[in-house]
Amino acid sequence: AGFGGIACAVECKRKGHRVVVVEKVRELKQLGYQLISLGANAGRIIARWGLHEKLASISTQARQVHIHDYLGGLIQIQQLSWPLFGAYSYNGHRALLHQVLFEHAQSLGIEIRMGQQVVEYWDDEASGKAGVRIQSGESLEADVVVGADGVKSLARKFVIGYSDNPKPSGYAIYRAWFDAEEHGIKTDPLTDYLAVREDKLHVWIGKDVHFIACNSQQGKTICWLLTHKDDSAVDSEWSFPGKIEDVLSIVKDWDPRCAAVISKAPSCIDWKLLIHDPLPTWVSK
Ligand SMILES: Cc1cc2nc3c(=O)[nH]c(=O)nc-3n(C[C@H](O)[C@H](O)[C@H](O)COP(=O)(O)OP(=O)(O)OC[C@H]3O[C@@H](n4cnc5c(N)ncnc54)[C@H](O)[C@@H]3O)c2cc1C
CATH class of the missing domain: 3.50.50.60 (FAD/NAD(P)-binding domain)
Known part of the structure; x- marks a missing residue:
């Protein structure tokens, strides 16, 4: 479902x-x-x-x-x-x-x-x-x-006849979603541009990395995402608790607005971006 x-x-x-x-x-x-x-x-x-x-x-x-x-x-x-x-x-x-x-x-x-x-x-x-x-x-x-x-599909194996485990793409994404007021978005001049009723979407582009910060629900919630290089092998899981300090280390020389909004998040997840080979067929025999 x-x-x-x-x-x-x-x-x-x-x-x-x-x-x-x-x-x-x-x-x-x-x-x-x-x-x-x-x-x-x-x-x-x-x-x-x-x-x-x-x-x-x-x-x-x-x-x-x-x-x-x-x-x-x-x-x-x-x-x-x-x-x-x-x-x-x-x-x-x-x-x-x-x-x-x-x-x-x-x-x-x-x-x-x-x-x-x-x-x-x-x-x-x-x-x-x-x-x-x-x-x-x-x-x-x-x-x-x-x-x-979904990504660990049993149906895929049945249809194509072999296990087609997802492969690392070489990238992962840190993601966070949290309440703006509770986490001080409005009181920090480096993040208050997101504490508005109008929805905002900001992107920063660096080498092999991009960072997105946005608000939604009339400024009530904040979301940020940061893609980063990640070559770690993927076993059965692809989503892990992320460490805010690891995210901050990636943007340490960046526009300070990035670190400001990242550090407000109470937690984040480190979500591996995986790829599957194109399916040779979508229909069983
Ligand atoms: C945090 C997050 C953010 C994402 N952001 C985006 C985005 O911005 N844009 C985008 O396009 N995609 C995004 N994706 C990817 C997108 O969500 C997936 O591609 C999409 O959900 C796949 O839909 P699906 O129905 O194929 O699989 P799923 O949503 O994974 O649904 C599969 C369902 O099958 C059930 N299931 C699995 N195995 C069995 C079984 N053996 N028996 C019975 N039920 C089973 C699962 O419980 C699940 O409910 C994101 C994914 C996540 C998790």
Whole structure:
């Protein structure tokens, strides 16, 4: 029941199919209050479901991005088109945006089975059927099974026939999302430009690094992200608690506005950016 699975379920339901979504987690998780950008290409489809007003009301409304070099020199103020080519993007709190889509799927009568982990996918050419086996031992059969089970996908292995573990991209991203007032954004002259009701988006560009700081929800929350080189091998996990002092060491010679907003965050995560090879096929035999 991630973004992919919910979107697929809603579109299938709209086409008249009976849909069952099988989700391993028992309840929706907040996933560390993170920013996600649903681009205008996705927004075009979601808006057809009548969700534009709901999503727009919880999305960041920044209409321009201030782009700086790492020393703080302003390179450009870039205007952000909203809508873009007739469609809207929705950038905001990941859990809130996901919840809108999840509740929409429920409102359409889509059966979402929470707390049921798929342990096996199967298909049978003779009967033209496919299905999944749940951890409890129960088997579900269908005309079509869509595997939308994320980065550690079991479905991918079944479809392509081998384990295709994600590879490090050479980069990782430190991310933080926190309350502006509680963490003193307004009282520091180096961060008070984010303590405004109008949503702001600022970017700093350095060698192999870029840093983004923005506010949202009318200045109530602050989000920052910093990409950095990271060649560490990825095992089964790719998200770790980050250390604020490590983030600060990367920007120690940068525009002091970067260190100021970074140091306000109570914590951050270090999120490895992974890549998969393109799939040779998307359909099982
Ligand atoms: C913090 C964060 C920030 C991100 N920022 C962006 C962004 O700004 N823009 C962007 O485009 N992308 C972003 N991404 C990536 C984006 O979220 C993913 O590409 C997207 O969520 C993938 O959607 P999905 O539905 O394929 O997988 P997921 O969202 O991972 O959903 C998969 C679902 O399947 C369930 N599942 C897995 N295995 C099983 C199983 N065996 N049985 C049953 N259920 C199972 C999982 O619990 C999960 O609910 C971000 C991701 C994170 C975590």
